[in-house]
Amino acid sequence: xxxxxxxxxxxxxxxxxxxxxxxxxxxxxxxxxxxxxxxxxxxxxxxxxxxxxxxxxxxxxxxxxxxxxxxxxxxxxxxxxxxxxxxxxxxxxxxxxxxxxxxxxxxxxxxxxxxxxxxxxxxxxxxx
Numbered sequence: 001x002x003x004x005x006x007x008x009x010x011x012x013x014x015x016x017x018x019x020x021x022x023x024x025x026x027x028x029x030x031x032x033x034x035x036x037x038x039x040x041x042x043x044x045x046x047x048x049x050x051x052x053x054x055x056x057x058x059x060x061x062x063x064x065x066x067x068x069x070x071x072x073x074x075x076x077x078x079x080x081x082x083x084x085x086x087x088x089x090x091x092x093x094x095x096x097x098x099x100x101x102x103x104x105x106x107x108x109x110x111x112x113x114x115x116x117x118x119x120x121x122x123x124x125x126x127x128x
Contacts, residue, residue: 002026002117004096009122012086016126020081022096022119027077033100033108034079035115036070038092038124049081050100050108059108064090086126093121 004027008020020036035050049070050059058070069082079096099116101109109115 002098004098004117004119006094006096006119006122009094009124011125011127014087014126014128016086017082017084018086018124020083020094020096020122020124022079022081024077024079024096024098024117027098027117031102032098033102033115034072034096034098035100035108035110036079036081037095037097037112037115038090039095040092043092045095045112047110047112048094050110051079052102052106052108057106057108059110061110083124086124088126088128090124091126092124094124095119095121 003025005023033050033052036048037045038048039045051070067085072079096119097115101114
């Protein structure tokens, strides 16, 4: 049984940083993707970042490029999201996802429907 457990969320002022962690158990998706999604109140869930489990190829939403970094520690089966220069519009519930589809065998999909496993979410609140 696959289990994803997120941690590291919290409240921070604009310009601050947070590091999210996602510990995966029971997951061996070496040919798939892991990713981070977020959902703000009243908005659809959107893909933030993805990383291919095998090659470490990363993908980012335009809104977070240059500010967020996704990384993985395969030995610990953990994926991280380093978030710098946070803005109030980054406020959302952040979800870790696994088992995502590789597009053209290279890029991680940004569609939540193409990920099979989900964590419970961790709240990130950025105040101005």
